[in-house]
Amino acid sequence: MSMDIWSKQQGFSLLEGMISILLVAISGLGVAYTLSASMKAQVGDHVQNIVLAELRGQLASIGIQSDCSSAGQDSQGDIMIMNHDLQSTSNVSFSKHCYYQQIAVTVGDISQTVSFPKLNITVSDNRLGHYDMVINN
Numbered sequence: 001m002s003m004d005i006w007s008k009q010q011g012f013s014l015l016e017g018m019i020s021i022l023l024v025a026i027s028g029l030g031v032a033y034t035l036s037a038s039m040k041a042q043v044g045d046h047v048q049n050i051v052l053a054e055l056r057g058q059l060a061s062i063g064i065q066s067d068c069s070s071a072g073q074d075s076q077g078d079i080m081i082m083n084h085d086l087q088s089t090s091n092v093s094f095s096k097h098c099y100y101q102q103i104a105v106t107v108g109d110i111s112q113t114v115s116f117p118k119l120n121i122t123v124s125d126n127r128l129g130h131y132d133m134v135i136n137n
Contacts, residue, residue, distance in 0.1 A: 044127055047128055048128055048133060050079070050081050050092075051079055051081075051092055051094070051133065052135075054079045055079075055121060055123075055135065059119075068099075068100070068119060073097075074095065074097050074098070075095070076093065076096070077094055078092065078093050078094075079091065079094065092123060092127070092128075093125070094123040094124075095122050096120070097120040097121075098118070098119055098120075099117075099120075100116065101116050101118050102114070118136070119135075119136070120136050121134070121135040122134050
């Protein structure tokens with residue numbers, strides 16, 4: 001009688017082993033996909049931080065007033081960044097649009113209309129994700 005039970009269970013251990021290998025493989029694919037998505041997001045964040053730091057430096061050195069010397073002035077530029085291979089560089093392009101906005105300022109009984117320079121910077125690059133980075137003051 002004991003031989004009859006043994007012969008019925010012989011293939012079951014093999015089936016259990018194959019199912020566990022399949023589950024481990026599916027889990028491994030899930031982990032690999034998660035790591036890949038995380039690395040892509042990290043590259044986008046890194047490029048965004050480099051671009052923001054460079055644009056802040058440009059604004060700090062020349063200022064908004066001198067960068068927007070006339071209303072409706074548009075300009076374009078490039079920011080050089082290091083590629084993921086750490087040996088080559090590439091450029092991220094941006095465009096600036098300057099205009100002046102009239103603002104009414106009142107202090108006590110005195111009112112004055114002031115022209116305030118407004119700056120709109122748009123950065124488009126596929127490493128930033130599926131959107132444009134827009135900076136306004």
